[in-house]
Amino acid sequence: MNRLTVITLSVLAVILIVAGYFSVHLFQSSLSRSQRLVAWLNKPIEHADWSIKANDRCPGAPFYLPTSGYVGFLWGDQFKLNHKHQGIDIFAGTASGITPVFSVFDGYLTRQIGWKSSIIIRIPKDPLYPHRQIWVYYTHMADKNGNSYISDPFVPGTNDLFVPAGTLLGYQGNYSGDSGNPTGVHLHLSIVLSDVNGRYLNELDISNTLDPSPYFGMPLNSLMNDGDIVQCNSQ
Ligand SMILES: [Zn+2]
Numbered sequence: 001m002n003r004l005t006v007i008t009l010s011v012l013a014v015i016l017i018v019a020g021y022f023s024v025h026l027f028q029s030s031l032s033r034s035q036r037l038v039a040w041l042n043k044p045i046e047h048a049d050w051s052i053k054a055n056d057r058c059p060g061a062p063f064y065l066p067t068s069g070y071v072g073f074l075w076g077d078q079f080k081l082n083h084k085h086q087g088i089d090i091f092a093g094t095a096s097g098i099t100p101v102f103s104v105f106d107g108y109l110t111r112q113i114g115w116k117s118s119i120i121i122r123i124p125k126d127p128l129y130p131h132r133q134i135w136v137y138y139t140h141m142a143d144k145n146g147n148s149y150i151s152d153p154f155v156p157g158t159n160d161l162f163v164p165a166g167t168l169l170g171y172q173g174n175y176s177g178d179s180g181n182p183t184g185v186h187l188h189l190s191i192v193l194s195d196v197n198g199r200y201l202n203e204l205d206i207s208n209t210l211d212p213s214p215y216f217g218m219p220l221n222s223l224m225n226d227g228d229i230v231q232c233n234s235q
Contacts, residue, residue, distance in 0.1 A: 030077045032227035037072040037091065041184065044070070044093030050229045052090070054102055055166055058217030058232035062127035063104040064165055065216065066138065067172060067187045069093055071230035075190075075211050076222035086209040087137070087190030088220050092172040096185045097149050099172040104136060104189075104215075108160040109169075111150065117142035117175040119154055120192070120200055121163065128214055135192040135200040142175035144182035149173050191215060 040047045047070075054068045073089040092099035103109075107121035118139040126134045141149045150170040154161070163169075174182040191210040192200045201208035213220045217233050 030073070030079060030222070033073060033077065033222075036227060036229075037070065040070045040072075041091060041093060051093070052230070054100060059234050061215065061217030061232075063136075063212075063215045064102065066090070066104050066169075066189055067092070067099055067101045069099060069172070069186070071218075071220070072184075072186065074220050074222040074225055074230075075209070075213070076206065078222075084206040085222070086203060086206045087188050088212055089186045089188050090172075091184055091186040094172075094185065096143050096173045097171045099185070101138060101141060101169045101172060101187050103163050103165055103167045103169055105165050107136065107163060109154055109158060109163045110160055111154050111156055111158040113156045115156060116146045116148050117150070117173060119150060119158075119169060122160065122200075133194045133198060134210065135194065137188075137190045137192050137200070137203050138169060139188045140173050140175055140183060140186055141170035142173045144174050144176070145179050146175055146177075 040050055051068060051070045052065050054066065055064050057064045067090050069090045069092045071088055072091045073085055075085060075088060077085040079085065103121055105123055105127065107123040109119055109121050111119045118137065120135050120137045123134050123136065126132045151168050154169065172185050172187050174185045176183045190203055191212050192203050193208050193210065195201050203209065211221045218230050219225045219228065219233065220230065
């Protein structure tokens with residue numbers, strides 16, 4: 001081997017080691033969160049102090065908490081190689097259709113035709129950066145067969161209807177789109193950016209979403225939380 005080849009191979013080896021370290025680290029923090037979630041789901045009453053309460057608000061934060069339960073997965077958690085979790089998952093610890101979900105901030109609600117378990121709420125002025133518009137997306141509000149738990153006023157086709165913070169939107173469910181393989185009962189919530197025309201961007205891509213931590217006043221970014229229980233920053 002000539003000197004250039006040796007240098008090239010050394011550089012490649014270092015890159016692989018560093019990349020490996022970071023992907024293992026990401027998977028490990030997701031894994032430790034999974035283990036704690038299982039512990040909580042097995043005994044939610046025993047671990048009541050691990051959970052958050054609907055309509056509470058952390059000191060100084062603009063958003064109220066949307067539902068009661070355990071914050072199981074965070075923004076940026078990685079379950080698959082090429083996909084990072086774009087929101088937070090709050091697990092009820094109850095059966096499907098029981099635990100209510102409320103809006104976190106004043107805004108304008110849209111439910112597209114065909115949306116069984118999801119709604120999205122437009123916030124014209126981001127409370128942290130008032131020059132921009134953001135959206136809050138709520139999903140999994142249906143049973144495993146797609147029977148909706150969304151509140152009656154918000155029928156499919158609802159467009160830009162004003163709802164104040166604290167409005168009952170529906171109930172946590174376990175709809176995944178595949179009735180044979182439902183999710184655990186939880187709410188998935190994400191904060192989504194607008195495009196230049198004021199429409200919401202594709203929620204499935206993390207680059208179209210925002211770190212929810214400053215909006216809720218909690219450590220909800222996976223990079224900054226190695227498996228700690230999620231509570232208000234000041235606690
Ligand atoms: Zn989720």
